[in-house]
Amino acid sequence: MKPDVRKEVLTRLRSIAGHVRAVERMVDEDRYCVDVLRQTMAIEKALERVDGLLLEGHLQTCVADAFREGRSGETVKELSEIFNTARR
Amino acid sequence: MKPDVRKEVLTRLRSIAGHVRAVERMVDEDRYCVDVLRQTMAIEKALERVDGLLLEGHLQTCVADAFREGRSGETVKELSEIFNTARR
Amino acid sequence: MKPDVRKEVLTRLRSIAGHVRAVERMVDEDRYCVDVLRQTMAIEKALERVDGLLLEGHLQTCVADAFREGRSGETVKELSEIFNTARR
Amino acid sequence: MKPDVRKEVLTRLRSIAGHVRAVERMVDEDRYCVDVLRQTMAIEKALERVDGLLLEGHLQTCVADAFREGRSGETVKELSEIFNTARR
Numbered sequence: 484m485k486p487d488v489r490k491e492v493l494t495r496l497r498s499i500a501g502h503v504r505a506v507e508r509m510v511d512e513d514r515y516c517v518d519v520l521r522q523t524m525a526i527e528k529a530l531e532r533v534d535g536l537l538l539e540g541h542l543q544t545c546v547a548d549a550f551r552e553g554r555s556g557e558t559v560k561e562l563s564e565i566f567n568t569a570r571r
Numbered sequence: 572m573k574p575d576v577r578k579e580v581l582t583r584l585r586s587i588a589g590h591v592r593a594v595e596r597m598v599d600e601d602r603y604c605v606d607v608l609r610q611t612m613a614i615e616k617a618l619e620r621v622d623g624l625l626l627e628g629h630l631q632t633c634v635a636d637a638f639r640e641g642r643s644g645e646t647v648k649e650l651s652e653i654f655n656t657a658r659r
Numbered sequence: 660m661k662p663d664v665r666k667e668v669l670t671r672l673r674s675i676a677g678h679v680r681a682v683e684r685m686v687d688e689d690r691y692c693v694d695v696l697r698q699t700m701a702i703e704k705a706l707e708r709v710d711g712l713l714l715e716g717h718l719q720t721c722v723a724d725a726f727r728e729g730r731s732g733e734t735v736k737e738l739s740e741i742f743n744t745a746r747r
Numbered sequence: 748m749k750p751d752v753r754k755e756v757l758t759r760l761r762s763i764a765g766h767v768r769a770v771e772r773m774v775d776e777d778r779y780c781v782d783v784l785r786q787t788m789a790i791e792k793a794l795e796r797v798d799g800l801l802l803e804g805h806l807q808t809c810v811a812d813a814f815r816e817g818r819s820g821e822t823v824k825e826l827s828e829i830f831n832t833a834r835r
Binding site: 665668669672676680682683687692693706709713717720721745 | 761770774777780783785787795797798804805808809825832835
Binding site: 531534535538539542543546547550551555558559562563565566567569570 | 811814815823830831833
């Protein structure tokens with residue numbers, strides 16, 4: 484992972500961990516379930532943005548290297564698997 | 572929120588918070604980006620299962636009450652909004 | 660289904676059928692795969708908007724009736740199932 | 748697009764077009780909205796499988812060529828865009 488991607492991913496994961504703890508408190512305080520649901524869905528969107536960063540970094544480094552070095556088979560399989568998991 | 576749903580949601584949120592911290596460590600240790608990506612996507616699936624619990628609880632309690640008491644307009648709007656957010 | 664929802668859903672489904680045929684032609688003409696992919700994903704979004712209309716209509720009619728008539732159990736199960744299918 | 752992928756994609760798109768027409772008939776006959784919704788969601792899944800085929804073909808041909816020929820920048824941008832659109 485490139486240093487700038489890694490730093491950005493870490494910052495976002497820390498913020499997401501804080502968001503999860505805040506939602507735990509909302510449930511503890513028995514807040515309205517739709518408000519809780521809106522927050523859990525917001526966390527999912529935040530995680531999807533992390534996925535986007537990770538994938539872009541992966542394409543720019545590992546995938547580029549794999550294709551240049553003739554190891555494209557495994558990389559294509561991994562990318563297809565990631566794409567299919569992302570949709571499910 | 573019904574007590575059993577609340578308890579189950581809390582247990583799952585704690586487990587999800589632990590999972591997020593574990594992924595932070597993976598990034599800190601500069602692990603392979605595809606392995607990190609698989610974990611962030613697994614956390615999203617875990618959060619979606621929490622959404623499912625929250626929604627089912629919401630339908631059984633708040634939505635049932637709202638329809639019985641003739642306050643269905645706002646509830647229908649909220650459910651449509653949740654459904655549309657869930658797909659995006 | 661309410662007549663206005665039904666009419667709107669039919670109009671959109673006809674437009675979607677035309678879009679699918681247009682994509683078939685693109686594939687027949689061996690167009691760039693990313694352009695084809697953008698179109699199939701656009702059709703999915705169009706179908707999701709139809710889902711949104713169907714669900715909103717369902718909530719305003721069948722669900723409202725079911726809750727008023729004390730048949731909420733089956734309705735809650737159906738809505739949870741729809742929500743979970745929509746996310747997968 | 749490789750000939751076998753193209754043939755498979757065309758077969759699936761024709762089946763999807765038939766499925767859309769069948770759903771139009773269901774709406775015309777005023778069938779239960781949840782049954783219609785289940786079918787529109789099934790068509791989305793069928794389209795997502797076409798996306799999977801298109802992407803895998805794209806990775807094996809255009810992407811492989813682009814990386815080998817040093818034109819990786821545009822390809823990385825396209826793949827990131829596809830991934831992000833797929834999640835929305």
